[in-house]
Amino acid sequence: MNRRDFLSQSALSALAxxxxxxxxxxxxxxxxxxxxxxxxxxxxxxxxxxQSIFDSVRSGRGLEGVDAIDTHAHFQEMxxxxxxxxxxxxxxxxxxxxGIRQTIVxxxxxxxxxxxxxxxxxxDACVEAVAKYPTSLRAYxxxxxxxxxxxxxxxxxxxxxxxxxxxxxxxxxxxxxxTTGPNYQPLFEFANEHGxxxxxxxxxxxxxxxxxVIQKYPRLNLILAHIALLPDNLGSYLKANxxxxxxxxxxxxxxxxxxxxxxxxxxxxxxxxTDATYLAVGSQVAKVAFANIxxxxxxxxxxxxxRRLFGSRLAPL
Amino acid sequence: MRFFDCNVMIGQTVAPLPHGAxxxxxxxxxxxxxxxxxxxxxxxxxxMDAKNDMNRLTLAAARQSDRLVPSWVLDIALSRMDExxxxxxxxxxxxxxxxxxxxxxxxxxxxxxxxxxxMLESLYARLNLHRVPLLIPDEYLHGQPTPYSxxxxxxxxxxxxxxxxxxxxxxxxxxxxxxxxxxxxxxAQRHKNFxxxxxxxxxxxxLENTGAxxxxxxxxxxTDMPVFDPSLPxxxxxxxxxxxxNKELIASENLTRLLEAVR
Numbered sequence: 288m289n290r291r292d293f294l295s296q297s298a299l300s301a302l303a304x305x306x307x308x309x310x311x312x313x314x315x316x317x318x319x320x321x322x323x324x325x326x327x328x329x330x331x332x333x334x335x336x337x338q339s340i341f342d343s344v345r346s347g348r349g350l351e352g353v354d355a356i357d358t359h360a361h362f363q364e365m366x367x368x369x370x371x372x373x374x375x376x377x378x379x380x381x382x383x384x385x386g387i388r389q390t391i392v393x394x395x396x397x398x399x400x401x402x403x404x405x406x407x408x409x410x411d412a413c414v415e416a417v418a419k420y421p422t423s424l425r426a427y428x429x430x431x432x433x434x435x436x437x438x439x440x441x442x443x444x445x446x447x448x449x450x451x452x453x454x455x456x457x458x459x460x461x462x463x464x465x466t467t468g469p470n471y472q473p474l475f476e477f478a479n480e481h482g483x484x485x486x487x488x489x490x491x492x493x494x495x496x497x498x499x500v501i502q503k504y505p506r507l508n509l510i511l512a513h514i515a516l517l518p519d520n521l522g523s524y525l526k527a528n529x530x531x532x533x534x535x536x537x538x539x540x541x542x543x544x545x546x547x548x549x550x551x552x553x554x555x556x557x558x559x560x561t562d563a564t565y566l567a568v569g570s571q572v573a574k575v576a577f578a579n580i581x582x583x584x585x586x587x588x589x590x591x592x593x594r595r596l597f598g599s600r601l602a603p604l
Numbered sequence: 605m606r607f608f609d610c611n612v613m614i615g616q617t618v619a620p621l622p623h624g625a626x627x628x629x630x631x632x633x634x635x636x637x638x639x640x641x642x643x644x645x646x647x648x649x650x651x652m653d654a655k656n657d658m659n660r661l662t663l664a665a666a667r668q669s670d671r672l673v674p675s676w677v678l679d680i681a682l683s684r685m686d687e688x689x690x691x692x693x694x695x696x697x698x699x700x701x702x703x704x705x706x707x708x709x710x711x712x713x714x715x716x717x718x719x720x721x722x723m724l725e726s727l728y729a730r731l732n733l734h735r736v737p738l739l740i741p742d743e744y745l746h747g748q749p750t751p752y753s754x755x756x757x758x759x760x761x762x763x764x765x766x767x768x769x770x771x772x773x774x775x776x777x778x779x780x781x782x783x784x785x786x787x788x789x790x791x792a793q794r795h796k797n798f799x800x801x802x803x804x805x806x807x808x809x810x811l812e813n814t815g816a817x818x819x820x821x822x823x824x825x826x827t828d829m830p831v832f833d834p835s836l837p838x839x840x841x842x843x844x845x846x847x848x849x850n851k852e853l854i855a856s857e858n859l860t861r862l863l864e865a866v867r
Contacts, residue, residue: 344839347842347843371810377808378808381808381843381845538806539804539833541833542622542831543623544833545833547623566806566808567806567807570843572839572843573842573843574833576835576839
């Protein structure tokens with residue numbers, strides 16, 4: 288979302304806020320921190336001095352003692368000397384510098400594929416990449432709706448013993464393909480049958496189509512990419528659908544949006560992602576590390592939720 | 605590492621921002637929390653004499669803490685019968701303010717922004733004379749209005765013209781997005797007085813490679829609070845694959861140097 292759109296939507300957004308935030312936004316009540324809930328179940332609001340995650344990141348040391356799992360990354364082999372390197376070695380270097388222990392990638396080449404051979408080759412590149420980094424890298428299979436048969440033929444790779452693949456990535460926005468389109472249905476049925484996770488960058492601006500899919504396929508877990516791109520009513524959908532999640536990655540984030548979402552739906556519904564090697568890693572780490580949420584909530588977002596969703600498909604701790 | 609934020613707004617907007625406005629106290633609290641040492645800021649105001657109100661409120665807030673460094677919101681259309689546009693630069697300097705910023709005129713009577721030299725030559729010349737950094741939001745170059753302004757008529761061509769004609773005037777482009785790298789790099793390579801803030805300039809290794817091409821001394825840290833989350837640009841600098849010296853330049857020293865060069 289660009290700054291202009293954000294500002295022009297701000298009045299409507301404010302109306303969609305819960306009463307405590309609306310009062311704050313309008314200046315009509317004293318400022319309260321989004322996580323400063325009242326009552327016995329209120330998480331303790333910790334200052335930065337008490338937060339080891341905050342301290343380790345703010346000092347530039349990297350995440351320490353955190354099982355950080357990047358659930359949304361990419362790579363592609365590129366020639367040397369390019370201004371925008373996308374190769375897996377650079378990705379892993381930056382991820383390790385930030386203290387990320389495990390990264391799940393999907394291949395850019397999978398989105399760019401225009402025939403089945405290219406799609407298969409993109410997935411083969413994932414196998415090679417994971418073989419290089421067996422303890423810190425896993426991959427998604429890309430399901431390309433315009434290559435339906437080829438994509439379906441690739442699906443069983445996720446079930447093979449010792450598979451490097453942990454789930455599927457759909458990019459409806461690139462493919463200009465609706466979430467409810469018929470070509471996605473075989474994938475959703477397969478993922479539902481096997482209880483797999485699907486990461487979706489959807490083509491729609493609203494969430495109704497996603498809700499219809501996940502309600503039809505309750506055994507699959509669906510992660511919506513990019514909370515900053517998702518509509519303001521994301522929280523109500525996350526709350527209503529136990530198999531729906533959202534990830535944190537994005538080039539921008541509205542001020543206090545992460546705190547507001549964690550307050551509204553719980554940290555259990557949010558997963559950490561970087562979108563590297565599209566985006567830089569450090570900014571994505573900082574948005575969670577510096578959020579005004581509890582240490583326990585940060586650990587869930589950084590990796591606890593990914594462990595729960597992907598289980599033994601990830602490399603062990 | 606010390607951080608000096610070049611782009612912060614305080615004050616209530618008419619249509620509220622979703623997660624609230626910042627006032628002087630809450631900004632300082634947020635700076636404490638994130639360990640941001642200083643912030644170059646302005647106070648928003650809306651009304652018939654908005655720019656005057658903005659600067660009055662900015663100066664009042666700045667008096668409360670030396671960590672809050674005021675920036676002057678420029679009148680870009682004549683608003684006083686007995687004053688030339690460039691006279692405000694003298695008033696600004698007399699008030700101890702060492703940075704100026706463009707903000708769209710708002711309200712039904714406001715015209716669209718133009719940065720053309722024939723419109724603002726005397727103002728640019730006076731800023732150039734004193735080497736006052738001029739902050740220009742990138743969104744104005746893409747026709748993005750505020751909810752109460754006309755669509756701005758400005759472009760990267762205007763930035764190029766200003767930089768070329770006023771070589772002692774530091775022009776700071778605020779928050780160019782990550783896909784503006786060709787404009788940013790080209791302008792910086794052509795003009796030694798071009799700078800930009802980096803909060804959403806966050807493609808993978810983009811900051812590092814741009815710094816290698818144009819020099820880290822041309823990049824400034826800025827957050828755009830309270831519109832965007834300030835954590836991202838801090839993390840971008842802390843974890844960039846560049847040496848500590850370049851990180852320090854971006855985090856605070858470049859802005860400090862620009863302000864100290866004002867004469």
